[in-house]
Amino acid sequence: MEQLIIVVAVLPLLSALLIRLFATRLERGVARISVVITTLSFLLSVVLLGWSFTGDVPHILSLGNQISVLLFDPLSILLTAIILGISLIVHLYSVRYMAEEAGYGQFFVLLDLMTATLLFMVLAGDLITLVIAWYLVGVLLYFLLGQDTRSQTAYRFAFWTLITYRIGDIPLILAAALLYNAYDTWSLTIIFNEIMANPNAHMVLGMPLTQVVAALIGFAAFARSAQFLLHTWLPYTMDGPTPVSALMHAGIVNAGGFLINRFAPVFIHSGDVLNGIFVVGLITAIFGSLLMLTQNDIKKALGYSTMGQMGFMIMECGIGAFSLAIYHMFAHGVFKGTMFLSAGSVINNARQDDGIPKDELYTFAVEKQANKARQPWLLMAAITLAVPLVILVFAHLLIEQNYFQKQGAVVLLFFGWVTGAQLIFATYRMRTQNIWRLVGLSVLSLVVVVLGYVFISHAFDLYLYPDPEFRKQLYSAASINILRFDILVAITALIIVSGWIVTYYAEQHGYRRRQHTKRLWLNFYALISREFYVSDIYTRLTRILLGLSARLNVWLRWL
Amino acid sequence: MMADLILLLLVSIFIPLFPMSMVFNAIVDKITNCWIRILIFSIWPLTGLMILHFSSIRLPDWLTYLALGTSMLYALRILTLREVNQWTGFLATSLWSLLWLAVIENTSASLLYGYAISMSIPLVMLLQLSAGLEKRYGAAYTGLYGGLARSIPRFAGVLVTVVVAAIATPFFPTFFIMLDLVVATVSSAPLVAIMLLLIWLLWSWAGARLIQGLIVGRASEVDIDDLNTSTVSIFSLLLLVLAIYGIYLSGVIL
Numbered sequence: 001m002e003q004l005i006i007v008v009a010v011l012p013l014l015s016a017l018l019i020r021l022f023a024t025r026l027e028r029g030v031a032r033i034s035v036v037i038t039t040l041s042f043l044l045s046v047v048l049l050g051w052s053f054t055g056d057v058p059h060i061l062s063l064g065n066q067i068s069v070l071l072f073d074p075l076s077i078l079l080t081a082i083i084l085g086i087s088l089i090v091h092l093y094s095v096r097y098m099a100e101e102a103g104y105g106q107f108f109v110l111l112d113l114m115t116a117t118l119l120f121m122v123l124a125g126d127l128i129t130l131v132i133a134w135y136l137v138g139v140l141l142y143f144l145l146g147q148d149t150r151s152q153t154a155y156r157f158a159f160w161t162l163i164t165y166r167i168g169d170i171p172l173i174l175a176a177a178l179l180y181n182a183y184d185t186w187s188l189t190i191i192f193n194e195i196m197a198n199p200n201a202h203m204v205l206g207m208p209l210t211q212v213v214a215a216l217i218g219f220a221a222f223a224r225s226a227q228f229l230l231h232t233w234l235p236y237t238m239d240g241p242t243p244v245s246a247l248m249h250a251g252i253v254n255a256g257g258f259l260i261n262r263f264a265p266v267f268i269h270s271g272d273v274l275n276g277i278f279v280v281g282l283i284t285a286i287f288g289s290l291l292m293l294t295q296n297d298i299k300k301a302l303g304y305s306t307m308g309q310m311g312f313m314i315m316e317c318g319i320g321a322f323s324l325a326i327y328h329m330f331a332h333g334v335f336k337g338t339m340f341l342s343a344g345s346v347i348n349n350a351r352q353d354d355g356i357p358k359d360e361l362y363t364f365a366v367e368k369q370a371n372k373a374r375q376p377w378l379l380m381a382a383i384t385l386a387v388p389l390v391i392l393v394f395a396h397l398l399i400e401q402n403y404f405q406k407q408g409a410v411v412l413l414f415f416g417w418v419t420g421a422q423l424i425f426a427t428y429r430m431r432t433q434n435i436w437r438l439v440g441l442s443v444l445s446l447v448v449v450v451l452g453y454v455f456i457s458h459a460f461d462l463y464l465y466p467d468p469e470f471r472k473q474l475y476s477a478a479s480i481n482i483l484r485f486d487i488l489v490a491i492t493a494l495i496i497v498s499g500w501i502v503t504y505y506a507e508q509h510g511y512r513r514r515q516h517t518k519r520l521w522l523n524f525y526a527l528i529s530r531e532f533y534v535s536d537i538y539t540r541l542t543r544i545l546l547g548l549s550a551r552l553n554v555w556l557r558w559l
Numbered sequence: 560m561m562a563d564l565i566l567l568l569l570v571s572i573f574i575p576l577f578p579m580s581m582v583f584n585a586i587v588d589k590i591t592n593c594w595i596r597i598l599i600f601s602i603w604p605l606t607g608l609m610i611l612h613f614s615s616i617r618l619p620d621w622l623t624y625l626a627l628g629t630s631m632l633y634a635l636r637i638l639t640l641r642e643v644n645q646w647t648g649f650l651a652t653s654l655w656s657l658l659w660l661a662v663i664e665n666t667s668a669s670l671l672y673g674y675a676i677s678m679s680i681p682l683v684m685l686l687q688l689s690a691g692l693e694k695r696y697g698a699a700y701t702g703l704y705g706g707l708a709r710s711i712p713r714f715a716g717v718l719v720t721v722v723v724a725a726i727a728t729p730f731f732p733t734f735f736i737m738l739d740l741v742v743a744t745v746s747s748a749p750l751v752a753i754m755l756l757l758i759w760l761l762w763s764w765a766g767a768r769l770i771q772g773l774i775v776g777r778a779s780e781v782d783i784d785d786l787n788t789s790t791v792s793i794f795s796l797l798l799l800v801l802a803i804y805g806i807y808l809s810g811v812i813l
Contacts (some may be wrong), residue, residue: 102709128813131738132729141727142767143719146775149708155775166763169757173738177745177752186813205749408783550639552632558645559581559588 153267
């Protein structure tokens with residue numbers, strides 16, 4: 001049965017080949033080949049996913065020699081189904097969307113090749129297949145983003161993507177080479193088994209090999225998942241076709257989370273690296289969300305929203321919640337894919353009628369007119385702080401009694417609590433006939449979201465990492481000294497609650513600001529509007545490098 | 560000792576080492592006949608390897624760094640080159656200088672010849688395409704006319720694939736050669752491995768700039784002959800053979 005996975009992975013390649021051969025004869029009909037084969041591949045992957053629930057996994061499938069191996073395990077089969085599901089939607093959407101574009105057949109060839117490459121990436125059972133697929137994703141994405149060969153802008157930003165991806169290839173290749181030298185095999189399964197048996201058997205530059213490899217894998221993931229300082233390509237690649245944006249934001253950009261999950265046995269022995277990953281994810285989540293809020297272009301705002309979400313996904317890996325990152329990847333993929341594919345029609349409809357009802361929510365959120373009548377603030381503050389906490393604690397206790405012994409779980413709860421409290425805090429001053437009904441509905445929606453999130457993520461945990469000891473090890477690896485942890489949580493809570501109090505008093509006394517505070521805000525806004533000058537710095541560095549290249553050519557007389 | 564040095568200087572013309580590498584590029588610059596240029600590209604590194612094979616030069620330790628420096632220098636310089644023949648010559652210099660690393664790693668003679676040939680084939684194909692551009696537009700120059708993807712799509716398709724093959728992309732042999740060199744050096748000399756990867760990155764950058772400078776843009780208003788299907792088939796077949804050899808090579812060297 002597991003042999004079917006080879007068919008699933010090869011089918012998109014077959015589709016690309018058939019389109020290439022019959023493109024001139026079939027013209028626009030080539031899309032039918034692509035859609036039918038992708039549908040078939042997707043259905044097979046769903047059958048395999050169902051079969052994998054029987055627990056008869058993992059399997060290793062050789063394609064002929066030791067460096068072409070596919071790994072059939074819960075992670076690979078789940079991601080195979082997700083990739084094919086998203087790819088199928090993008091295919092269906094593209095049939096009409098791309099119909100007027102030149103290079104229709106070539107677009108479907110590239111789309112099928114990209115699907116196949118992504119499948120080989122998640123199914124790779126050896127380092128060579130993984131490196132090849134990892135590398136090719138960047139190359140294919142470059143050509144997909146540059147589908148409109150008339151547009152210099154599309155190619156300019158496609159190039160940003162390519163170069164960032166190539167930078168991300170460097171640490172992965174180094175990690176693969178180090179692992180091969182240490183274990184004398186390309187097989188991921190053998191390497192992971194040896195690492196589990198004896199994690200500190202090899203040293204590199206005086207450091208344990210596992211830590212060096214984990215750090216390199218982390219860097220590779222950062223480039224692919226647009227983490228801060230390696231993020232500039234993501235919001236700017238909007239000149240590519242919308243289906244490609246959808247595929248990129250819903251699927252390709254998540255590859256960082258996959259890579260960290262694939263190397264989970266290495267990360268178990270690299271706690272410090274996980275802490276570093278958490279910090280990078282946190283910074284990315286904050287900066288991505290901040291930049292998203294200041295955009296006035298819907299697609300760019302979506303781009304920065306993806307950056308923030310990727311930060312959150314990487315952060316989840318950093319606290320040891322590896323399977324949660326995969327669930328996040330899936331949920332975000334579906335959500336963001338839908339948003340991209342519907343962005344065009346939303347803009348089109350909004351040009352005729354914005355369709356926004358001028359109700360209480362509009363008055364509150366858009367016109368920023370809060371309710372003048374106040375509820376007793378102590379009561380509201382108590383509800384704001386206590387209710388989300390009770391819901392979260394209750395939901396988590398339902399699935400695991402000793403949940404709070406994991407630091408990662410506490411971090412997630414903390415984030416859930418802040419978000420939930422923020423929701424209630426933000427809504428209770430809306431102009432409404434019945435404030436208690438509104439608060440009640442907010443709490444109910446929070447209960448539904450939290451319970452859904454907790455139960456589904458727990459199911460992902462059990463499916464992806466069935467060994468409870470392994471799950472425990474992942475959380476322990478990400479843990480830090482308990483005193484430091486408690487101090488950090490207390491400080492963060494203090495900062496957030498202080499922020500709420502400041503906001504509350506500012507609202508009570510109006511938004512009058514002193515001159516110097518105004519200037520500070522203005523400078524801060526300028527900083528954000530220039531996106532922290534990150535792309536400006538890169539552009540300057542690029543010019544310096546190209547200037548050096550040109551000067552060298554002149555000095556050496558072009559020889 | 561002196562004989563060794565003279566021989567080394569001679570070989571470094573053919574398997575480029577800076578500053579002797581300038582000899583090759585000066586020759587490429589002077590020759591205008593496409594077929595002679597192709598012949599030179601085909602035999603150049605093989606000549607160096609043959610001299611090395613039939614002599615017994617003791618290679619100094621610093622050679623690795625000089626070879627890497629040469630490769631890095633030319634990889635950096637390609638970034639701002641716009642003339643396609645010159646671009647191909649510089650890329651050849653950057654690629655072939657890495658043969659020294661394979662020599663130092665005691666790679667077998669037959670494999671070394673395989674490396675040299677598989678590095679040169681995409682370059683030779685690129686020279687052919689460059690001649691095609693000169694014939695159609697009067698010059699093979701990036702950023703001058705552009706829009707090849709719209710004006711002559713078959714030509715543009717072949718050009719893109721050949722450039723992709725030349726800059727060490729899977730499944731072409733240079734990709735596996737680079738991977739092999741990184742694997743061979745990463746533990747004993749991590750700095751060398753990192754330099755190799757940076758050179759590889761510069762090739763990708765230069766390749767993307769070349770592609771963008773030629774294929775992107777509006778279609779030419781004048782009708783220009785595209786490649787005929789039989790020529791496209793020959794190019795495709797050659798690229799397919801090269802990719803198959805790459806896959807075969809991966810089984811042998813990795």
